[in-house]
Amino acid sequence: MKQKMKHISIIMVVCCILTMMPFNAFTAKAASADEAIAWVQSQVGRSIDYDKVYGAQCVDLIKAYYNYLGAAPVNGNGCDYATNALPSGWMRIQGAVPQKGDILVYSGNSSNPYGHVAIFESEWSTYHQNFDGHPYVEKITTISYRGFTNPYWGVVRPNFTGSGGSNPSVATSWNLWTNSLQDRNAVIYGGISTSASVQFNRAGAYVWDESGRLIAQGDEGTSVRGYYMEIKYDIRSELGASLEPGSTYTYQFWADFGGTRYYSGKSTFKTTGTKMRFTDVRQGDWYYDAVKYVFEHNIMTGYNPTMFGPNEPLYRVQFAKTIWNLEGNPHVSYSYQYPDVPYGAWYADAVMWASNANIITGYSNGYFGAGDLINREQMAVMMYRYAQYKGYYTGQRANIYGYTDGYKVSEFARNAMSWAVGSGIITGKYHETQLDPQGYATRAECATVLKRFMEKY
Template identity: 25%
Template sequence: MKKLISLLILAGIFWSSFAGNAFSASSVALQDIKDGRALDTVAMSGHTDLETITVKVLRPNQSILYMNVLKGGDFSDSFTLPDDSVPGTYTVIAGSGDVQDVKKFQVIAPSRGEDGGSSGGGAVPAPANQTPALKPVIQNGIASIHPEAGQNTALIAVGDFANMPLKVLFHEVYLTVGPSEVQALLMRTANAEGAVLQVKVESTTSMEMGRLTRQNGAQFQMAGEIFDVKVSLITKDGTEIRAVQLAGDMELSLPYDPKADERLLGIYYRNDDTKQWEYVGGTVDQNSERIQVKLKHLSSYAAISYKKSFDDVPSSHWANRTLELLAARHIVSGKTENLFQPDDYTTRAEFTAMLVRVLELPTGKESTPFSDVSADAWYADPIQRAYAAGLISGLTDTKFGPDAAITREQMAMLLVKAYEAKRGSIHAGQASQPVFKDQDQISGWAREAVNQAWTAKLMQGIGEGTFDAQSAATRSQNAQAIYNLMQNLLP
């Protein structure tokens, strides 16, 4: 009897484990795909609980026509059938490893007269990658091409600009593709011989210019058209491999409406999942009336003016314009959607996060020694980046004090470190001399940094020749100091 009970228990454990694994298994579901003809757009969509999936499109002979990597959840993608597409059954495979879904669709032969003659005779169209490629002009180690006015697609033989940046200068949109981005695409194909880089920039609408909308309590105004940017590698056999996630070696330059407030401008991309515009960054060149930014992925982009105001910071407040400009760069935000609370103190974590945004510090590999910075805290990433860059230290060797109010002398130390990380040491004759009447109240470790911050115009006193080093910095003071740093770091 005991042996029977033991067997039943083991069977129950096995079934529970099997059932748990079966019910928790990942899945991919593709929607049906419409049949089409050469030059038609093929749309693919579906849902998966995998983090990422690969989508492949196979020709009737099972060679790869198209391939892309997509984020999980609800996904969608599309591509254009080449003009030499062979009629027959095409296969779409979406998934990762053994978790896949497969759909098929038909490419239909053109009917008589569609291509200027019968479907059985006449000249065979040249494959897409045999369209005459543009020859780049090489100057100072940079290759550049100028497509004709009205053209939104450029094809460039990879061998013509190997190992150098490529500038594609359309009429309105300029795109610089770095060597590492091309190499990343080449690594995704088995045969790179004769490969062609295809750059396509399409204006998705011309009706958005000047339109006002609101998002998260801010006023958005379109300062230019929306452009959909696509870059792909087309191999000799016609396979298209599209770039999506980038290595940070691609730069986009867009024109903007000269009537826009340049200091409120940024480049934004449209998040198809949330249907919201998300800030990417942007450096404005007033002479050319253009704004440029490094890209991390390809999407639809636009120059947008972002104006954010807070109910408790009226236009008469001394920090109003500072907050408006910092909010446009997405460096500061309110305590709520409508309230900034300018007289509240700023925490050490909040100030660190703002420094990271101003300096655009990358993620570092070095972990922090701080036991009070949990990995799932919102400030874990900026503290890790600042620590890896050598900007911050803790209150002790193992405590950072993320929720403690940052004092004015602590803020001065961090501002000087941030400035020197970008501009080099602050050398000023007054840096070692007493500047404030309450100099003796400044901690010994911070005295030089306070004087340097004053000399470099990163901070100033609170009035009557005093600095008030031990007091907690208010949110408005903190914002002004961050703005001063940002202005000092401008080229």
């Protein structure tokens, strides 16, 4: 019986060996960054044609590097390392400050659409193959890693055990948590515990957005000694990144001691607020930043979650609502003032407040004009009155007659338009030649005016 089991075991081992042979079955082995660089140095002057295709290319050096680290080489051009498969435990970080042993990834450009890959030792010490057409591995020390012709994209980071030493007798564990979640910020914490007292040397963190793009990183020295160290970062004030409302982010901490860098696992958090998902407002549109700004500040919303209507005209009641939102939605008691502003209408509170504050008034016929569109000079007047209501300085003036249609500005709106142009809240149209005072204001124009006003005051 034992003899039969032995034969079965041998067959299973052989099958496992056979099934592990394809390149996509490799797993990364542990090696320090110093060991990896020593291997690369041993290849200097050699011509490596790993895949036997197109001669010794930059990617052949990287494929051999993968193989040395016990990982499955991947196919593709240099720029493809920004997106191709990663071995287990490895990281890809766009825009990262490289660390020893990282694979540098360069995007394609007009002169070399295939991109480039190299290996990083220090800012002025990198290893390349096929650099300037040289079909061999060489060390470049005359150009910074950011100074090559192809634009620097980021790194692929192998799962090294450390940068020189190891601490097999020291066990580590991490605890990650967040605090103060806001629309645009969060505070992240990482606590590392060790089984022996150690001297921590450096610590830091990485933060990625939903697309996997690195948006922030921390790196600092530390003098902490003991069994535990807590690392904390305020992402906005300490790492200099502004987050997006309603978005998910991933973060990871690291700490160095004893010549080894220890990484935590990755954790995620979601900011408060609502993420803008308008399909008719795209990055690159002249009004994108303004719409995003007023949406995230709860000043303007869309017609529905996916449509903002940037080129749609704006109604008087809609503008009254935006000013009321800007003021923080103050409570008002309804009183019958206008036949076209009934009790319970979605705009009733906004109109009541704006009318009582003398910001938007009705017509001489007793109606408010709820269904009327608002034009650009009326918008200037209402913003001017709101600024005065708030006690802001409104002495800025511009010569509106420098515009070809400046004479068309109605008398009641001249001071307001002069202030709006002088303060930069309203600008000219058609290459700054016309004010278009009687032209109907679009929702995109309204968003732009509100953003400028809020940033100024």
